[in-house]
Every structure is written in structure tokens, then in C-alpha cells.
Amino acid sequence: xxxxxxxxxxxxxxxxxxxxxxxxxxxxxxxxxxxxxxxxxxxxxxxxxxxxxxxxxxxxxxxxxxxxxxxxxxxxxxxxxxxxxxxxxxxxxxxxxxxxxxxxxxxxxxxxxxxxxxxxxxxxxxxxxxxxxxxxxxxxxxxxxxxxxxxxxxxxxxxxxxxxxxxxxxxxxxxxxxxxxxxxxxxxxxxxxxxxxxxxxxxxxxxxxxxxxxxxxxxxxxxxxxxxxxxxxxxxxxxxxxxxxxxxxxxxxxxxxxxxxxxxxxxxxxxxxxxxxxxxxxxxxxxxxxxxxxxxxxxxxxxxxxxxxxxxxxxxxxxxxxxxxxxxxxxxxxxxxxxxxxxxxxxxxxxxxxxxxxxxxxxxxxxxxxxxxxxxxxxxxxxxxxxxxxxxxxxxx
Ligand SMILES: *Cc1c(COP(=O)(O)O)cnc(C)c1O
Numbered sequence: 001x002x003x004x005x006x007x008x009x010x011x012x013x014x015x016x017x018x019x020x021x022x023x024x025x026x027x028x029x030x031x032x033x034x035x036x037x038x039x040x041x042x043x044x045x046x047x048x049x050x051x052x053x054x055x056x057x058x059x060x061x062x063x064x065x066x067x068x069x070x071x072x073x074x075x076x077x078x079x080x081x082x083x084x085x086x087x088x089x090x091x092x093x094x095x096x097x098x099x100x101x102x103x104x105x106x107x108x109x110x111x112x113x114x115x116x117x118x119x120x121x122x123x124x125x126x127x128x129x130x131x132x133x134x135x136x137x138x139x140x141x142x143x144x145x146x147x148x149x150x151x152x153x154x155x156x157x158x159x160x161x162x163x164x165x166x167x168x169x170x171x172x173x174x175x176x177x178x179x180x181x182x183x184x185x186x187x188x189x190x191x192x193x194x195x196x197x198x199x200x201x202x203x204x205x206x207x208x209x210x211x212x213x214x215x216x217x218x219x220x221x222x223x224x225x226x227x228x229x230x231x232x233x234x235x236x237x238x239x240x241x242x243x244x245x246x247x248x249x250x251x252x253x254x255x256x257x258x259x260x261x262x263x264x265x266x267x268x269x270x271x272x273x274x275x276x277x278x279x280x281x282x283x284x285x286x287x288x289x290x291x292x293x294x295x296x297x298x299x300x301x302x303x304x305x306x307x308x309x310x311x312x313x314x315x316x317x318x319x320x321x322x323x324x325x326x327x328x329x330x331x332x333x334x335x336x337x338x339x340x341x342x343x344x345x346x347x348x349x350x351x352x353x354x355x356x357x358x359x360x361x362x363x364x365x366x367x368x369x370x371x372x373x374x375x376x377x378x379x380x381x382x383x384x385x386x387x388x389x390x391x392x393x394x395x396x397x
Contacts, residue, residue, distance in 0.1 A: 014350075015355070020048055023047075023369050024047070033355050034379050036354065036356050036380055043250045043369050045249045049371065051287045051291055052287045055286065059280050067274070068274075072282070074277075075277040085228050090258055090263050091256070091258075092258075092271060092277075093254070095275050095276055097132075097254050098135045099133075100218060100255055103242070104216070104241065105181070106271060107263055111262055118210075120175055121211075123157050124159070124177075124180065124181045125160075125173070127143075128143050129144065129189035130163070130181075132218075132242075140156075163186065163192070170205060178211065180205075180213055180214065184217065184233075185225070185230050185328065191359060192327070194234075200234065200235075214242075217242065218242050220332055221246065222246035223297065224246055224331060224367075228292075229241065233329060239258065240257070240263075242255075246370075248288065251281055251285070253281045292370065301370050304377075308331065308333065308366070312326045312333065315385065318388070322337060322339065323388075324336040324362075328366075331368055331370055337362045338362070339362065341363055343393070347396055351387065352387040354380065354384065
């Protein structure tokens with residue numbers, strides 16, 4: 001037997017964390033890493049936030065799981081918090097981002113397959129270099145062939161369009177179009193924010209043709225950009241939206257949010273999940289919402305994002321051969337490199353004990369916990385500067 005007990009789908013590195021302390025991870029042999037990856041935009045309160053730990057402990061002692069056959073005071077409360085803080089009128093809870101996107105796809109299809117709809121409208125237009133998850137529907141929604149290989153046949157009903165190209169999106173609308181599925185800021189694709197024109201344009205096309213604007217805010221949502229959800233920067237609202245990652249602060253939780261109109265097809269018996277919305281997950285989500293969903297917290301993320309970005313922009317000027325530009329919003333930042341970003345990310349991790357995330361389009365993702373502050377930014381810039389000074393792309397490659 002040569003296959004590992006853990007199915008070998010991840011090329012795991014030598015860092016083996018066993019403990020977290022605010023913005024740091026400590027591994028098996030005691031090495032401390034500065035964590036500006038945050039479990040890929042998940043641990044927005046860091047690794048040891050007392051409100052989150054307390055909420056999970058109290059709920060675990062009281063009631064961990066019950067079936068969705070019963071009433072859910074905890075779920076009603078968290079759904080109300082999300083409805084109060086967003087465009088949405090209704091929420092379905094999931095355990096992951098891909099499941100939240102799955103629910104969003106089903107909601108958009110069911111809108112058109114409702115008695116008042118046009119059942120021919122089954123296709124979602126999706127965008128190049130998108131990432132929506134690893135289930136069959138969500139890999140089918142992405143044009144990235146590396147995720148398709150070995151898993152044919154894909155699910156029908158997705159049409160790929162160039163990201164941020166409004167004219168191309170408009171040209172693809174036909175009698176089968178159900179709507180658009182798009183990340184306002186592509187995460188895995190390389191921290192690429194859509195343009196204002198593109199987002200307003202998609203909203204206008206949806207209004208004109210009775211289509212569903214479905215946003216995937218799994219990575220950019222939940223205060224990460226200084227707004228509760230990134231679409232607020234564009235002054236538009238979706239019909240349906242998938243949220244996850246940061247929403248549980250590290251506890252597995254996702255949500256599909258929709259307007260009343262968009263959710264018209266999602267009646268009794270149309271969808272479900274055994275774990276989705278269980279009391280333990282609701283307690284974690286509530287602790288996150290109670291901490292981040294207020295103007296003071298969001299203003300702080302915005303201010304911190306501006307400070308970190310300014311420092312990064314000044315820093316990259318010292319290495320014009322290595323770095324191209326800084327992009328993103330709030331504390332969802334990316335450094336676009338002039339060389340491959342993955343070997344540099346490995347160099348920072350192994351030689352400077354700094355955790356970031358590589359992404360598409362030669363981009364290094366900088367995703368600090370939202371509770372990181374000047375002390376952590378200082379440490380980050382120190383490690384990054386040392387990393388850049390000691391980096392030789394020719395040797396690393
Ligand atoms: C991470 C991610 C997903 C998938 O979330 P999982 O929890 O891994 O299923 C979907 N969409 C986007 C934009 C993501 O970043």
C-alpha cells in the first residue's frame with residue numbers, strides 16, 4: 001500500500017501547525033509563522049479570538065447538533081443578522097463555499113423554472129479564471145481545465161465569458177440565459193477586482209432581461225474589503241449571493257443569500273443539508289457577525305487596508321524587477337509580480353516564516369486576519385523586505 005491515509009490531493013508543505021495565537025501559527029517543532037494567509041481568508045478574527053472561542057464553547061456545552069426537522073432559534077437569529085446587514089431577504093446555511101455556490105446556482109435556475117418564469121433559461125454565464133469550488137457544478141462553472149481533467153462529463157448549463165468584458169457578456173445573452181455568476185473580486189484568479197463599468201453593466205443587463213445576478217463572495221465577503229460585502233463598493237446589489245470562508249471565522253460555515261423575488265423557486269422540499277445551519281455553526285457565525293457587522297469595525301478594516309497598501313506600494317518601488325503592482329480592496333490585497341509568485345511565496349514561508357498565498361496571474365495574496373494591526377504590519381513588512389532582498393528568481397525557479 002503506497003497511498004497515504006490522507007488522500008493525496010494536496011501538495012502539502014512541511015509547515016505542520018498545531019497552535020494559533022492571534023496572527024501567528026506555531027508548528028509541531030515550535031517554529032512561529034506570521035499568518036497573512038488566514039486559512040485563505042477564513043480566520044478573520046485571528047486564531048484565538050475570545051468572543052469566537054467563548055461562543056463555540058458555550059454552544060458545544062448546550063446543544064451541538066439537531067436536525068433541520070426542528071425549529072432553529074439560533075438559525076433564525078443569524079439569518080436575521082445577515083438580512084439586516086445586506087441586500088438579502090432570506091438565507092440558506094451550508095457548511096462550505098462550494099455548497100453555498102451550489103445553492104445559489106439552484107436558486108437562479110429555480111427562479112426561471114418557477115410557474116411564472118421561462119423554463120428555457122437554464123444557463124449561467126460565468127467568467128474566465130473564476131474559482132467557485134470543487135463540486136461537480138462548481139468546477140463546471142469555471143473554465144479552468146486543470147480542475148476538469150479526469151472528472152468528465154461536466155454539468156451542462158455554463159457558458160464562459162472573458163472576465164471584466166461587459167460587451168462580451170452582453171453578446172452571450174440568449175433565450176437560454178438564466179443569469180451571471182461572478183466574483184466581484186477574483187480571489188484564486190489573482191485578486192482581480194472587476195471594474196465599476198462591468199459590475200454596473202451586469203446589473204443593468206439583469207434588470208433589462210429578467211436575469212439573475214449571482215455573486216460569489218465566498219472569498220471577498222464578510223468585512224474583508226472594508227464593507228460587509230464587496231459589491232457594496234460598486235453601489236449595486238445582487239439577486240443571489242454565496243458567502244463562506246470568513247463567515248464562520250474558522251468554523252465550517254457558508255450561506256446562500258437571496259432576495260425574496262430571487263428565492264421564489266426555493267419552497268418546501270426543494271433543498272436541504274443535514275449539518276447546514278446547525279447550532280454550533282450558528283453560534284460561530286453569530287460571534288463573527290456581532291464582531292464585524294458594525295460601522296466601527298468596517299471603518300477600521302478600511303483604514304488598515306489603506307495603511308498596509310500604502311506601505312506595500314512604497315515597498316515594491318524598491319524592487320522594480322520583482323514586483324509589478326498592488327491591487328485589491330481593504331485587507332484583500334495582491335502583489336502582482338513580474339516573475340512567478342509561487343516560488344517567492346515558498347521562499348517567504350520557508351526562509352522568512354511568513355505565510356501568504358500564491359494565486360493566479362503571478363500574484364501573491366496578502367490576506368491578514370482583520371484584527372491584525374500596526375505591530376503585525378511592521379513584522380510583515382520586515383519579513384517581506386528581508387525576503388525580497390534575499391530572493392533570486394533564477395535560483396528559486
Ligand atoms: C474558496 C472559494 C470557494 C469554495 O469554497 P469551499 O469552502 O472551499 O468549498 C468558492 N468560491 C470562491 C470565490 C472561493 O474563494
